Amino acid sequence: MREVTFLEAIRLAMWEEMERDPNVFIIGEDIGRMGGAFGVTSGFFEHFGEDRVIDAPISETAIIAVTVGAAAAGKRGIAEMQFIDFISYGFDQVVNVAGTWLYRSGGKTPIPIVVRGPSGGYVGGSLYHSQQFEAWFFHTPGVKVVQPAFPDDAYGLMKASIRDNNPVVFYEHKYLYRRIKGSIPEASEDYIVRLGEARIRRYGNDITVVAYGAMVHFALEAAQRLEKEGISLEVIDLRTIKPLDMETILESARKTSKVLIVYEAPKTGGVGAEISARITEQAFEWLDAPIMRVAAKDAFVPFAEPLEKFVLPSVDDIVFAARELAAY
């Protein structure tokens, strides 16, 4: 076992996959000589060389398009978005090109790419460096969406994403990069975390909390606080947002009959709405309270710290909502 940061877990996963498979390459802005804006590809350029670690011009469209074209020719490209917010420039490549390719080719040509980058707020990053637009790709056919919360999952999910034959959008919460540490298996163990499987990070009886990314840590902190009040939360870490592991969610919902969904993106039209709808469709008879959501306000993430705190969900928000549900 190795004790690493969240960031280091992702770095090691990519490193080991590139060692394992010569078809894997990485492209992005400043990822070569500089080692990436956050240092995720530190040392890659020196080790793997300029053919496999490609410094790209500032064009997310081109970065993603290169991986798509290379994938059609048999490579496995990793496209780094310096901030995942900028994926909007490469939106068409993901949604209309990569996402549809397997279908358009009659199932002949898979597009195994990973579009990854730092997401989320709580670091004073403001408009272009704070967003969580996972719902866009959650809505898109042909694309998988992943967001880990712990180093072991980040490590195992990154490896699985690189090996997966579908386009994967991989959200790395920048708030977790260096704050969260944990142990990951040795390279020799060839450890992966299969996509599409949620993980219960804390068992409880009163309320099911479904979360992903940084919100898992918020939910766990809320659970710790509420334990003193006699309210027991079960915290599900989705890990993969799409495909959604409804089995785990439903099983927990049937146990607690009360569900709180926590996500960092604007509340309206978010992943929480879909989860809520599916629980209602598939386990309505098991509910003892309305399904509730804690999410960001329907607003941009402002720069000023107090405003950022106001817009984004907090541990307090989760505690209050859970109390309300417990009392319902």
Place this chain on the structure above:
Amino acid sequence: MAVAVIMPELGESIVEGTIVRWLKQEGDSVQEDEPIVEIMTDKVNTELPAPASGVLQRILAPANATVTVGQELALIASASEAAATPAEPAAPAPVSAPPPVEAVGFYGGAEEPAPVATPAPAAAAPSDGQSRTATGQPFISPVVSKIAREHGISHEELLTIPGTGTGGRVTRKDIEAYLAQRKAEPAPKPAPAPAPPPVAAPTPAPQPVAPREGEEIIPLVGMRKVIAEHLTKSYQTAVHVTTVIQVDVSKLVEFRERNKESFQQQYGVRLTYTPFFVKACTDALLEFPMMNATLQDDQIIVRHYVHMGVAVALGEKGEEGLIVPVIRDAHKKSLVDIARELEDIAKRARSKSISVAEVQGATFTLTNPGSYGALIGTPIINHPQTAILGTYAIVKQPIVIDDMIAIRPMMNLCLSYDHRLIDGMYAGRFLQRIKRAIESFEFFK
């Protein structure tokens, strides 16, 4: 043609009431003038007689529903009509229906028909703290409903389970605890064996509290229930604040001592302090009309007349509650008139021979905790009035007058007022006005 039972005007200020219980059920036959429903208003509970003989075809306002004056409460069909129509209750006829039911509309039927059984289960948003459906029935969540079904728990039995959820809702944990307890009991009780008393819409059954040793359980009913609800409403609505002022009542005490026998002889009425307070207060109210107002929605109803409510405790120890008879048009009455009327209504209040009209419409209330020695207090406003004045015990006290110490009978006047309408200075000036009237004793000018 069905005859509608209409919510009548039960008093001049009464605009709505609450259905306590239906004494007749749908399908029961009723005689004209036979009581069919019990209605609670701000002041009293009353039974409403059937407007016609026939069959109670349909109840439009279930128990606990709040109904406004003029609203339809039920439909009574003639016996022959009832026989002809199928038992299934017809949906309330919409206005546009070609064969119009005559009884549909006091308001022309445009009003929404009373929601009799609208299934509105998950309408309750927890943030609103609502856990009741539009009909006022407790909300049964899907999982509780499912567990009840699986364990053969009837709706009636379900309503007897103590609920710990919002608004007393039975939660999943409650029903599971109930089942576990039922299982633990050796012989499961035949659940709803004795026919439950016919209750129209199942009101939330009182949780059966078992009295422990040295305790007894008294159901909250009748006047106590009305008082409880009334005071709660007042306390939750008005922004209460109390201001206290001390009054030197030397002249008042002296006058009463000197005149009480002659007054009794001349007018046949016992001379007490209360008429003076009614009089002083009434005069002050005319000068400070906001004290005599009611805040209703976004409007302030200011009155330039005074109907003075005077609280009368009932029972030797005050254990039988309290009623507030009203001296109507107190501003037009002399001190003697007031004294005479006070004695009369207090006596009839205690003998419970007072009519609804006599306890309605007060614009201000006077209460006299001084009668049982209380020195100071914070009376609760008699909703929807704006203020209440408490007169407290007269006690001889050393006070400083012109830098000399004198012994004077002193009394506290405690005014509780709705701070939404009345600011502190206005209240202070109002009290000063009363103080001046009493201290200078300007009653017989």
